[in-house]
Amino acid sequence: MTLSLSSVAKTYGDGTRALNPTDLEINPGEIISLLGPSGCGKTTLLRLIAGLEVPDNGANIRFGDEDVTRLPVEKRNVGMVFQSYALFPNMSVRDNIGYGLKMQRLPRAEIQSRVDEVIALCRLEPYANRAITALSGGQRQRVALARAFAPRPRLMLLDEPLSALDAALRLELRDELAALLRQFGTTVIFVTHDQDEALAIADRVAVMEGGKIRQIGTPEELYRNPQSAFVAEFVGHAMPLSGEIRQQTLCLEGGELPLPDHAGGGSVYVRAEDLRADPTGPLQAKVETVTFLGTHYRLGLTGLTGQRMFALHHGASSPAIGDNLRLSIAPDALICLPHS
Amino acid sequence: MTLSLSSVAKTYGDGTRALNPTDLEINPGEIISLLGPSGCGKTTLLRLIAGLEVPDNGANIRFGDEDVTRLPVEKRNVGMVFQSYALFPNMSVRDNIGYGLKMQRLPRAEIQSRVDEVIALCRLEPYANRAITALSGGQRQRVALARAFAPRPRLMLLDEPLSALDAALRLELRDELAALLRQFGTTVIFVTHDQDEALAIADRVAVMEGGKIRQIGTPEELYRNPQSAFVAEFVGHAMPLSGEIRQQTLCLEGGELPLPDHAGGGSVYVRAEDLRADPTGPLQAKVETVTFLGTHYRLGLTGLTGQRMFALHHGASSPAIGDNLRLSIAPDALICLPHS
Amino acid sequence: MKETPVTARSFGVLCLLPLLIFSLAFLALPLVRLVLSSSEGADGWSVYIRMLQTPRYLAALLQTLLVSGAVTVAALAVSTTAGLFLTRNRFWGRSALLSILTLPLAFPGVVVGFMIILLGGRQGLVNQITPGHVVIAYSTFGLFLGYLYFSIPRVLLTVMAAAEKIDPALEEAARSLGAPAYRVLWDVLLPALRPAMVAAGAIAFATAMGAFGTAFTLATDIDVLPMVIYTEFTLSANFAMASALSIALGVVTWGVLLIARSLSGGTVAAGG
């Protein structure tokens, strides 16, 4: 089922314009992530698709051929996974998973067998008859997924499904979530403000800011070809190389850097991992802080541009604080944006 | 002031042995981190040093020459920063920071000037007269630090000072905290269960487990020369290369690996970043998952040992799922432990 | 819910309807009737002026306010002390003490009055163990004790609930900064308990203002307002004045609760 939004916008009762008119098309079976900072309208967009909010006039939401714009959530047949999971504490794991099927008034036997199926898929057999309160965070997440998936929804919608977990568990469950969603095979839209999560799970990522979708594309596209300063900074923490561009040369406080041909007159960005210590490099900076992070050191540098810059340093030992460090940047590591 | 603990142990009223007899010496001005999983006794040790818990008989705690074992906290002159910050909600930022000085019955003018000093140091000028409730998490943390530091304590004790913050803020404030603590110049002990935090901030890290200090050393020492499987796995997520050792060769499911001379008859560990794709490598494994993480790909591998292993892959494109990958490990990247 | 404006809203209305009808019929209308009744005496609406000009009524109002105020202060002092002691110390028999202290929560006022007679009456313990005749039950002090009796549990429960929520780290922080015990109490604990104390005090006060059964049983000479209302009602059936006094009592009590609520910021409810 293809999901098509056109001119979908939302203004809340208090006048907040949470979402500007948005068009979006999502293909059957695609996993789409809505990524963006807090308050950018991710949840609002998701809830509009679910039918939990009513869009401003003029909007049109289609599930395949069906216009669902005015349909309430209970008639849309979508599966929702909430940040808090919203599992029914008064029901067992089984009953939670079977609730949607019960609402469809399926025969008891069919409910049974379909619940068993989903339980097996989500590897929840040992917990099937437990109370919700007797589950760990990760198990709850799986139950929430199973519950949303059991009625075979046309669309699965997940609002920050991992953010209720602690950091260690989040990392672990990220892979599991990605695997399960792929197994389900349904169209999925999930909201996150964590770029790692979006990059790791989604087929395509829609980066949002200020109630707008800024860019949509595959993880690699976004990382390698950000179309705006915002996307560059938000995805992969690119740092602005602020200086003056004279012809094809970028003049920085810490040296001059030839620019590749495709660089326009706009701004130039670089990522910490692309800023290399190189004794013959054209740039130089002073090491202000050194942080050991196991796989590498993170160096805080001054004197390269007006702001503090960071470089990652791999190796057994690191430059010392106060050292003057020569640096180079590979030409294709420069992110050149038309205008900021 | 040197802090010396000898035979410090703690058994709680309900019989829980939270800390086994521990000896520890901390030099003046050192920043020490207590790192370990939940329940390992970090907080207990910190509270014993603070004087908030009474140690079991036989313990001795010295601040320099002074035996403080039986001194209650209010007489020890230590600065505490709590996980919840425990700022007094009925007092302004100023009054919180000045509270310790007031308890020392300093003249009002001196309190004023010393509070101003600390406020400046912690860059809290704009908030000095605010109510605590009007501060963000990061600002609260700075106030808590300033309050603990203002009376010029002999020792600053911090219990998971960053864990009340959300992930993004935590990262940001980590550097700030490290810088401030260094500026203070006092001896600092801080508790964390996050290895990145410990490695990034501390001069020396004491890794704890089950009520014991397992190893104490600089971040690099712990990372490169873990003395036990626990430390290897907890610091830097080393993965066990479980296989059979025949003479100087490690026989794995995915191939054989010569071991360096120093390897004893114990177990061998490797970190994901040291598992290299190498067409000529002696090992092979099958790619099961590929996760794009911006700076690199993370590959989930099977067939190398009995468990799933991970490798990091730097490069513009990644191996595909299902590929058979040849791998090598640099000899000095192997972590060889005497016996597990 | 927004997604189904019509059905969800009408369901919400349906949920409220029974309560609305009941409150209208048995609360709103009777109160209106009470106001009207107050004007149906010989004095008409000037019954309120007469009320204010009759020293006996004013004295009763003052008495009631004084006794209720004193009880509030005493109950706060006793219950806060006991509440802090019980939250901060675990010992054998603690839950028994807690049960005893909350026991009178559901005693009707008459029972409380009877308890005071048993304690301070002619056959009471005090009279038996003190030399000479010390009968306190039938004095203002007896009434005060009665009100205190039913106020202690109410205040205690609220204060303890709040005391249990105080982050122990606050106290430890103060101590680590060098504060002695009394300063910890003054600088940390009491400020943290303040909203609960205001709320609990308001409850105690409102309950004492309306207390009737206790005064009725003790039959003391103290004319507290509820007794005066009762007397007005029964003496020559002066319904208008009884209504007017009831309204005055209700307005004063409700006003105090309202002020307390705005002070404590939280929800303050009388505990009956």
Place this chain on the structure above:
Amino acid sequence: EDAICYNCPPQWADWASMLEAIETEIGVSLPHDNKNSGQTFAQLVAEKENPVADVAYYGVTTGIKAGKEGLVEAYKPAGFDDIPEGLKDPEGKWFAVHYGTIGFFVNVDALGGAPVPQCFADLKKPEYQGMVGYLDPSSAFVGYAGAVAANLAFGGDLQNFDPAIQFFSELAENSPIVPKQTSFARVVSGEIPILFDYDFNAYRAKYEEDGNFEFVLPCEGSVRVPYVMSLVGNAPHSETGKKVLDFILSDKGQAIWTNAYLQPSRPVELPAEVAEKFLPASDYERAQAVDYAEMEKAQAGFGERYLNEVK
């Protein structure tokens, strides 16, 4: 059959026996009801449109007032004519059912060694501190009757209550207990050692309860007052109410009062074994009858003065 009597308290005037007899003799069951005369009157006023009670029992002045207010229905039960003039409304809106004489009902054991008081004046002595009880004269008829008695004792009359007001004010120094309702049990239990009450209550304690009780007719004199009943206007069970009233005034009913140390309102000779339990007739000579209509007229004014002036 059920009927409701307002103010038929089992612990007063031996209504317990009377109610039991009514149940067995004429098959009407009346619930116990502890009001006092004032409460009864107020309740009748409140329920005037739609009464709950069928018959009411109260002090004579309350009966007169209820008659005037039109709260009751005229009814002349059998035996009505035997009731002496002045003790019944000519139309039958109220009529006496028995008398009582005001005095001190004393629990001697509870006096803590102090002598049994003999006069109103004695009660002001410090040795009776906290021991004297009287029912609220502004609410209960007994209380008012006690006040009238004290007033007469100190030289007042129904136009001048100054002596009573002064007496109560002085008595206030002695911390009296002032309940609003019948307090027979509190005297029996010793909680109120001395109560202004009727002879019949005191005799019942003296002869039927465990303990040492006395009835004292104060040396300054006292009053005797009738208790009256009425048929409530528009009573829900009017006919049953009439049956009850008939029975109470019948020989059988009056005999029940007699056995409970009450003086019946119809001139019935006291049986000798009952008579000898009373104080000697010479004492009773100090108790006088008053003009009950006048007494009624003065009641509201006195109640008001009492509330305002006695503290």
Place this chain on the structure above:
Amino acid sequence: MMRLPKLLSMLVTLLACAFLLVPTLQSVLAGITANYFRGISSGLTLKWVIEVWTLYADSIFLSIWLAITCLAVTLILGVPAAYALARNPGRLSRVLEEFISLPLAIPGLALALALLQLYGSQQGFRAHWSFILVGHVLYTLPFMVRAVQAVLAAIDLKTLEEGAASLGAGPARRFVDIVVPNALPGILAGSLTVVTLSIGEFNLTWMLHTPLLKTLPVGLADSYASMRLEIASAYTLVFFVMIVPLLMAMQWASARAQRILS
């Protein structure tokens, strides 16, 4: 460390306990003593309790009946209303809440007076137990509403309902399947409070009752005024026997509800 303050507060606690407990013990003792004026030496007996039963059994049963019906009515009126209020927090809800809480601020006597003046002349109603019931419901309803509302506010009701809605459940289904079961701790705590308060209610009932409809506390007041001390005490003993288990259960239930809240 904090010797003196601790000692002092312990003393205050113990004194307060003694103050509350001693008279209840006295009353229990008096209720089973043959002659309290003479003391225990007169012997222990159950005759007063039996006498109370013969005199007041009707009152006790009436009180139990009233408590049960009061519970039923407050459940029907209170639970859906608490739900509606919890789902629509706003000025209007606050006003309504404040309004139904008035019986906590206005003395019972005044409320009873108001009811009497409006409905006192409806003979059939005035003399029926439902008239007293109305008073009890007025007084206990806010406790039910608050208890339920507190629990509903603490569980993320809106999201739970959205979860159910996304699975196809309409408003009524959600109320039955999600709201009521999850409000149960609050409903239980509220129910016990309602029953306990109803059994002990005096201020309103004293004005509203008729001689045929005396509740337990009205009977208590009666017996205090006119019965011997032993009977009054025995009656109080009966009251304790009924109310203390309820109180214990009530505190257990609200502690349980409280745990959900935190």
